[in-house]
Structures are given as C-alpha cells and as structure tokens.
Amino acid sequence: MINYLANPARFLRFSRFAVPVAGWGATIALAAGLYLSLIGSPPAVDHGENVRMMYVHVPAAWCAMAAYTGIAIASLVSFIWRHPVADSAAKSLAWPGAIFTVLALVTGSLWGKVAWGTWWQWDGRMTSVLVLLFIYLGYLAIWSLTPDRRRAARLASILGMVGWINIPIIKFSVEWWNSLHQTATISQPGTPGLPAELLLPLALMALGYTCLLTWLALRGTEADIVRQRSERSAPQNPAKVTLETLS
C-alpha cells in the first residue's frame, strides 16, 4: 500500500477517486450528524441539553490525536524510505490537526464552564492537549525553517516522531491523574457505555470529522505534489555563455 502510493502519479490517481468519497462522506455524515445531535437526539440524563457539546467536542479531540498519529506514521515512512509523498501527507495533516486541537480546546472549555463551573483546569488531559497544540505549532514552524525542501522534510519528520510521545500521555492521562475529565466512556469494556440514541449521532459526527480530516489531508497532499511539480518544471532561463576572444 505504502509502496504503491509512493509514486506521486499513482497517488494522484488514487486521490482522484478518494477525494470525492471523503468529501461527500463528510458532507452527508456531518449534515445527518448535526441534525441528529442538535435536534434529533434526546438530552442526556446527567448533562441535560449540555450534552450536545459532546458531539462537536469528542470527535474534534479524536481527530486532533488521529491527525498527529498520521503525522508520526508519515514521518516514520518519510524518514526510513524518504518518500516525498509521505512528506506532503505529514505536512498537510499538520494544519487541520492544529485546528482540530484548537476546536477541541475551545469546545471543551465551553463545556467545562457549564459542567464543572470553570473554563480551565490544570489537569492531565487538558494540559496535555494544550501541549499537543504547542507541538503542532513547533512542527509547523520547522517546515518554514529552511527553503531547502528535502532538509526541512527530514528535520520535520524527526520532530514529528519525537513529538508523538505526547499522544499516549493524552490518551491515558485521565486514568493516570485524578482528573475532572471523565474517563473513556465508549471504548472501555464493562461500562454501560452510551445509550444508542446518543451513540448514533456521535458516531455520525465522528465519521464526518474523520472524512473531513481525510479530505483536507488528501487535498493538501495533492496541492503539495502539484506545487512541487510546478516548481521543478518552472521555466529556467537558459544559461548564456559568451565567448570572448582575447585580442
């Protein structure tokens, strides 16, 4: 799969098929999910109407972590095999990931205000998501460090892999530290989980967010490939050689 997509032309052929799938998937899932989560679903037992914040908050946090994990995997591929497409993919996951992180922080803060009575709390999960945002910013900054694309890609891939250490910290922070933030409700075995009428809109929203992230990343990668191609084939002035004879 990785080898197949390493060729930019084949990647473009693949993404010509994948982009509409992801784009329409995002549109449909988000439209249905938004209707169900904001209007169609009943308020939750403990949270009341505030539970509707969950449908925008939880998928954003998932996508923020997924995007960074994608960056780390693409960085690994780029570091080992030096695939230029992996560089483009890692690069174009960074902006959407950073924006999803901001979205998760903002919606979480709004939800925290109504649920816990505070905008911000220095507990494990919130702190580590904030750290994730800073890691995204550092990762984005290192791309603009040098005009030499190959070197920038190499340095960014190193930083991308080192920064991945934060992802397990985010995931397990709620279990390690005593925290206001609730533990995983859905994936944990033995807990009752969410009732189905709340789970369905959440699943739709998660699907929509993931499709949106995929769409953004694919379009970004396409654009990056095309940009590189045009830079490479930019008309170069033919070298002029003048021969002067010494008289």
Add this chain to the structure above:
Amino acid sequence: MRAIIARDIKLAMRSGGHWALSLIFFALFLALCGIAMGGQMTRLSELSLPLTWLAFIFAALLSVSQIFRGEMEDGSLAQFKLAGIGMGTVSAAKLINYALLTLLPLVVMTPLLSQLFGLNGPQIAGLIISLLIGLPAVAIYMGLSGALLCGQKTGGFLAILISAPLMIPTLIFGVAAAKAFPDSGIMAAELRILFGLSLVSVALGFPAIIAALSANLETS
C-alpha cells in the same frame, strides 16, 4: 570523545566568560522574581521551587544555539564526519560539554541563590537532587532543538517552541520531586518518575539528535 570534551572546555575557558552568561541570567531571573513578588519570604519560599526550575530551563534555553551551531558554521562537524568519527560520538561529547559547562554551574549556584528565598537544608537538597536527576532530560531536549536548528542563522525563538512542549513532563515532575523530597526522601515516587523521564528522554532524544545533525550535514 574525551579529546573533543577537553578541547571544548579549553575553548570555553579562553572565550572570556561567555559561558557565564546563562549563570548571570539564572541569578538575575531569580532576583527579579523575588523583587516582583514584593519580597515576602513566606510566599517566596513556597514559590521558589517552581521558580528555580523555570529559571533553570530558561537559562538552558538561552544557550541552546551554543551547543552545535558554532561547530556547524566553522565546519568542524563536517570535518569530524570526514575524519570518520561517528555522529553519535560527536553529539555525545557536545551534550556532555553542554551539561558540564552550562547546566552544572547552574545547579552548583542553586544553594547560594536559594538563600534569596530562605529555603532550609532539606528543601535545598531536594531542589538540587531533582535538578541533577532532571538534567539529562533538559540537556537532551535542548540538544534536540539545537541540532534541528543548527543549520540556520536565525531560529532562536523556534528553540523555545520546539523544546518547551517536550520539556513539560520533566518540569512537572521536577517540581513535584523537589517538593516531595523533604517529606519522603530519596525514594519519593516523584523522584523515581523523574528519573524514568530522564531515561526515556535520553533513549528517545539521543537518536533524534544524531539524525538531525546528520540531516543538517547532508549536502543537498
């Protein structure tokens, strides 16, 4: 490797006190903190552990560019590579140097400066032990941004952006370890976690430093 370390120490001695800059910054930062807090000893002694850790990290950040950039610019690194000395040896030597010449003086200075905040014996001991245990992690993460940025003239600000997020666990447990030491002694759980963090950072960061240096040495 020993030759590189010895050479760098000699260079630092001859540089006319350049190495003392971060020391002065460390002292100045803590003094300014004391002044800004209004000089109330009770409040200060409570805040002094986090403030000292912060000052330590900022002082370390201040000299990030000294770790590799000079060698990169004058071509010594390329010479080492041509001479067949592995990048691992070179970066280990440079990091040990950084730890000896920049970080260790800060730790040595700490007991003196903690008098500004009226700390007692066990508190000072805890602070020093936590700083010493956290020192490898600090050196590694500073070294990482130093290695990533050493090919560029600018980018001092970027060092903060790269190093600071990675430093946060060390900072949290460093301060916690310093706080826990007077009560629970050397076997405090926080100290052990800090030690673990230091080991993880060396295992994770050292190969990354080598890779970053090699990437910056590549001719493209």
